[in-house]
Amino acid sequence: MPLLINRVVTEDSWLLVDEDNLSTHLNEDIVVPYELFAAEQEQLLSAEGGLGIRINGDQDLNLVLQNLDKLSLVTIEFPAFTDGRGFSFARILRRSGYSGQIRAEGDVTRDRLEYMERCGFDAFAIPADRFDETMVNAFGEVSVHYQGCADDERPIFRQ
Amino acid sequence: MYQYNEQDQNLINARVEQYRDQTRRFLAGEIPDEEFRALRLMNGLYIQRHAPMLRIAVPYGLMNSVQIRKLADITRKFDKNYAHFTTRTNIQLNWPKLEQVPDILAELAEVQMHSIQTSGNCLRNTTTDHFAGIIPDEVEDPRPWCEIIRQWTTLHPEFAYLPRKFKIAVAGSTEDRAATQVHDIGLHLVQNDAGETGFEVLVGGGLGRTPVIGKVIRSFLPKHDLLTYLEAILRVYNLNGRRDNKYKARIKILVNALGTEEFTRLVETEWDIIRATETRLTDEHIARIKGFFEPQPYAADAVDGLAVLENQLADNQEFSAWYERNTRDHKVAGYRAVVVSLKPHLKAPGDITDVQLDAVADLADKYNFGEIRSTHDQNLVLAHVAAGDLYQLWQSLRDQNLARPNIGTLTDMIVCPGFDFCSLANAHTLTVSEQINQKFDDLDYLHDIGDIKLNISGCINACAHHHVAHIGILGVDKNGEDFYQITLGGSSREDASLGKIIGRAVPQADVANTIEKVLQVYIDNRTDDERFIETVRRIGVAPFKERVYAPVN
Ligand code: SF4
Numbered sequence: 041m042p043l044l045i046n047r048v049v050t051e052d053s054w055l056l057v058d059e060d061n062l063s064t065h066l067n068e069d070i071v072v073p074y075e076l077f078a079a080e081q082e083q084l085l086s087a088e089g090g091l092g093i094r095i096n097g098d099q100d101l102n103l104v105l106q107n108l109d110k111l112s113l114v115t116i117e118f119p120a121f122t123d124g125r126g127f128s129f130a131r132i133l134r135r136s137g138y139s140g141q142i143r144a145e146g147d148v149t150r151d152r153l154e155y156m157e158r159c160g161f162d163a164f165a166i167p168a169d170r171f172d173e174t175m176v177n178a179f180g181e182v183s184v185h186y187q188g189c190a191d192d193e194r195p196i197f198r199q
Numbered sequence: 200m201y202q203y204n205e206q207d208q209n210l211i212n213a214r215v216e217q218y219r220d221q222t223r224r225f226l227a228g229e230i231p232d233e234e235f236r237a238l239r240l241m242n243g244l245y246i247q248r249h250a251p252m253l254r255i256a257v258p259y260g261l262m263n264s265v266q267i268r269k270l271a272d273i274t275r276k277f278d279k280n281y282a283h284f285t286t287r288t289n290i291q292l293n294w295p296k297l298e299q300v301p302d303i304l305a306e307l308a309e310v311q312m313h314s315i316q317t318s319g320n321c322l323r324n325t326t327t328d329h330f331a332g333i334i335p336d337e338v339e340d341p342r343p344w345c346e347i348i349r350q351w352t353t354l355h356p357e358f359a360y361l362p363r364k365f366k367i368a369v370a371g372s373t374e375d376r377a378a379t380q381v382h383d384i385g386l387h388l389v390q391n392d393a394g395e396t397g398f399e400v401l402v403g404g405g406l407g408r409t410p411v412i413g414k415v416i417r418s419f420l421p422k423h424d425l426l427t428y429l430e431a432i433l434r435v436y437n438l439n440g441r442r443d444n445k446y447k448a449r450i451k452i453l454v455n456a457l458g459t460e461e462f463t464r465l466v467e468t469e470w471d472i473i474r475a476t477e478t479r480l481t482d483e484h485i486a487r488i489k490g491f492f493e494p495q496p497y498a499a500d501a502v503d504g505l506a507v508l509e510n511q512l513a514d515n516q517e518f519s520a521w522y523e524r525n526t527r528d529h530k531v532a533g534y535r536a537v538v539v540s541l542k543p544h545l546k547a548p549g550d551i552t553d554v555q556l557d558a559v560a561d562l563a564d565k566y567n568f569g570e571i572r573s574t575h576d577q578n579l580v581l582a583h584v585a586a587g588d589l590y591q592l593w594q595s596l597r598d599q600n601l602a603r604p605n606i607g608t609l610t611d612m613i614v615c616p617g618f619d620f621c622s623l624a625n626a627h628t629l630t631v632s633e634q635i636n637q638k639f640d641d642l643d644y645l646h647d648i649g650d651i652k653l654n655i656s657g658c659i660n661a662c663a664h665h666h667v668a669h670i671g672i673l674g675v676d677k678n679g680e681d682f683y684q685i686t687l688g689g690s691s692r693e694d695a696s697l698g699k700i701i702g703r704a705v706p707q708a709d710v711a712n713t714i715e716k717v718l719q720v721y722i723d724n725r726t727d728d729e730r731f732i733e734t735v736r737r738i739g740v741a742p743f744k745e746r747v748y749a750p751v752n
Contacts, residue, residue: 097438097442121234121237121360122237122320122360122442123360123442124357124358124359124360124361124362124437125437125438125442127356127357127358127359127360127437128357128434128437128438129438131357131434135472135473149234151221151230151234151238152359152360154356155356155357155359156356158356158357159356159357181213181216181217181220182210182213182214182217182354183209183213184206184207184209184210184213185354185356186210186350186351186353186354186355187350187351187355187356187478188476188477188478189356189357193476193477193478194477195351195426195477195478196206196350197480197481197483197484197487198477198481
């Protein structure tokens, strides 16, 4: 799956683990699904490698917020492109001071990239069949912003 | 009115090009149908029964003559020489071609218009009182606040994929002509004890299959906090609104499920976190926007026209009937507001031809400082006409079939397009409005019945707001035949209420006769000056029900 980080196609250096292989990879840079994170919090937080969590709109963002300083990656899933909860998740993460990677995954395609980036996403895992190089043009298609957002908190009247 | 600066213009130009590219990629097969559907809806383009329909935004119902002429031109170039005004004070074109929409948008952008967020599950056009700025007892002109909200809602990156559509209305006086209590958010400009202006905030009103009156969640919101508070409400809704069932996705369902208290607590908690952020309004910004809504340059000698007017009214009964029904007070002496009726005999309510549009633009330039407003009940308003000009204006409007003296009467109906155009419809609506028009053409009768609100929706989506009409008519399908359910006693005004169903639906052929029976009960029961709605409230629906469903012998 092609991955854009800061608008550039990048190799993924993170490994998604599950219950079965967690112990093997515990001290690597791993992304842990929400439930597994909730269950294995203690050992995860004391492990050596980088730690990421994968969460979707049905799950409780508070678990992420409570562990922000331990996390270097938050992957937010979009089960459907119409599910707008992830936009608010990213916004809340950024305003809580989180500066690690926020990655959008799932039904993530060109025409939402610009809004996602404004809300605080800096990484996008795009389904291969929907990826093409010109996608990066989506960023900045509309450069005037009336509202403040995670990219620039100033609304137009303070810019 | 608000004038775009370079940034505003850049934004809509960029949006046109963005949509042009989206259309191109869709036609090239690069965007799946369902995804393009969301994109085109967010840009006002529906696929209707016969053809696409493009909904053009008219922010808070305010336009100038240049824009109206452009619309006339667009209907000639791209459509069938007419347009339709909606209850969100927007404009619909019923016959544009999907491939041509980017060109239409480019033309609109030339006159500072667009179709951004006129549809789809996003923040929609904010509406307000069509008499804003000219009412004597107004707390404040609501339109600067609508413009502030317009900018905030336009292309909001966080709230573009809400659970469902989201509508905001603002009222500036105690008279509510914007149906604020049946909006997702209703804002009432109010003053606190210290004399400061702010907002009473209502949430969770709405129509559709679950009609609800909005609940007050804050009785006074300081004006600088308007946008942070809206942001808090929208974030709570975006995160918690249901996404599994589109009929349960509106904010009203969330407010009901959580209870008003808990919902309010969530909003206030979120607001506490963000109220001091950069989104908080500044005095400069408020002042700048207000600067666009200064009073018109009224003529001091307009009062001189009053004497002439008096004679004209005495001499011409037709003119005076129009004056009585279709004009109203203006806070400046010597001026009146004129309602241009888009409810002529036997034409689709809210429709207007290219020729009429051009004529209205000319009349606005001649008599009304070039301003035109669209109303929630699908009419137009020329808000500042000098007394001495009324007679000429009336003659010109009459020549264009725009002066039917029926404002506020039975034939000033709100009617959705229904089965003739809308793919969601269960029943025809235009046939029924025609039937009612035919039956109740007698002016004396209409004026005797007086103020009454009759709305017709072609399905439970309630686009014509039938629940909040004094007489509501809802089209239903019974084994392939059009039937109509009738409700009585609704109101969208400051005394908002939901109508009550009087009994089983009636077949199409019987609608007008049924209305006649209803009106007869009113006539039999009314006391001196009692309006229809007051009689219904006093005697209840039972007497109406009895008469309508009485066995025929
Ligand atoms: S009420 Fe129903 S039929 Fe009428 S316009 Fe709305 S969706 Fe269409």
